[in-house]
Amino acid sequence: MKPTHTTPYALLLLIAALALLTPALAPDPHAQDLMASLRAPDALHWLGTDHLGRDNLARLGEGLRTSLGLALASALLAVALGSVLGLLAAARGGWTDRLLSAAADGVAAIPGLLWVLLIAALAPGEKWALYSGLVLTAWVEFFRLLRSHTRSALLGQPVQAARLLGFGFGYIVRWHVLRPIAGVLARLWAYAVAHAVLAIAALGFVSVGVRPPQAELGLMMTEALPYYYEAPWLLATPVVALVLVIGALQTIVGRAADDTPAGVTA
């Protein structure tokens, strides 16, 4: 059976709703109850409890909020930063262009996860470090797209005609530069979100990302790993959630994931 066009969006909405509603549905994600550790799912704890007796549903909700919140916000700032700088580089040319392009090349000279790891290590457990690392690696893609597109668009006849008709720079940017690539930008943004979610989970998994007791998908997997025999649902929940989020985002991105590599020098 082939998934329909709206399936990934519906899935993401469902996951977001789960993440936002868990504070109302489940107890405090940090409240421990050592007498009730590793419980199987029941009426009280819908997804069971972990090794410290914390409610798994509440932790899953908090993990999703952490991952998705950080990823969405960092991708948004990256879009804004990359687009503005790309426009600037293409419109100004000269040294502005050369400096900004050199900065982008420099960032791309180091693999993304390495950047995030090093910057996150500046202040372990602090969200701003993780956040700035993610933004720093993500803006390059948007910058390159906007720069190359704007350069060719500004030379094209529609823009020349618009200029002759007396339209200002803002109008031209809005209708002749941004409008044609809005779809590509949106897909690239979804790709950046997926990449950020994966990076956060990977760092959490190797214990250098978000710090306990805060719940995070990768960290939850590391914590659940020793108990996978007694409590398989504990490992399964963050795994399923992560795969669903990434799968949905990648379905939205479609084939853009293949031809828009992150942080690669051309």
Add this chain to the structure above:
Amino acid sequence: MLGRRLSRLLLQAVFVLLAVGTLCFAMAELLPGDAAYRIAAGRYGYDVVNTEIAEAVRAELGLDRPALVRWAEWLGQVAQGNLGQSMVLGDPVLHLVAYQLGQTVWLSLVAWLMALALGLSLGLWTALRPQGWARRAVDSLNTVLRASPSFLLGVVLTTLLAVELGWFPVAGHEDADHVFLPALTLALALCPGFTQVVRDAALRLLASDAFEFAQVKGLPLRAALWRHALPQILLATLAYAGVQLVLLIEGMVVVETLFAWPGIGHALVHAVIARDVPMIQGTALTMALLFVLLNGAIDLLLHALDPRLADAQAAPASPPTPNTP
């Protein structure tokens, strides 16, 4: 053109040196707590650390001097090829990194070959049978693989193949069969991209006039594939290798940590946890420089192998102007 590409490579390498050096130094300064205690605990164990031992460590490593002095000293040492000593192990960073680099290269080589074999066979197989269950099966497999981060694949493979079935050892690095699970994990992460690139190149080629002519003149399919299709497909794969490199290096950090493989990625993560700044610098520098060098090598190799790229650059690049009467 060659000179420009080489100078860009050099610039990138210098940038990597400065960026990683500055970041690592800032890291040591910004971290809360007293580094002397942490390093002492890393060396002698958490139970025996006291003020006396911490002060001894501080005096030995010169941790009480001004920050700028220590940084300038480190940069000078790097210029001489001396990366300092690991604060935890006490061994020269260069020796440790040299050993880890060997392990990492061995692991990634095996992973790369596995991914290449997987991608080539799956891609060619599905390109030759575009409609059928094979194509659908490979597509769904790749969708699942793409959505699964490498640490997840590693956990699944370990529980399935090592713990439940007992076919392979879970961890270790002495024997040849230890490399199998981490390499397979990395290879599976690379597989969807490889398959896609091989299939796209193969489909484009199978539809081309040149391939049709090869068959019309009487070459059997196997020979036509071998002589006319494979070189082009391999070239497309090489062009894609830069993307794979990012995946491979990022996967290395996670997969080596998961399998306790004594490579660069494993060392980097543990150096970050133990706050061993010379080690962080050494490993991060090695990884980033390796990335820059390999990217440059791929670029040069591609231009040497594919004369079409040189032609494309020789032709004057004109802005795309729509033809209007």
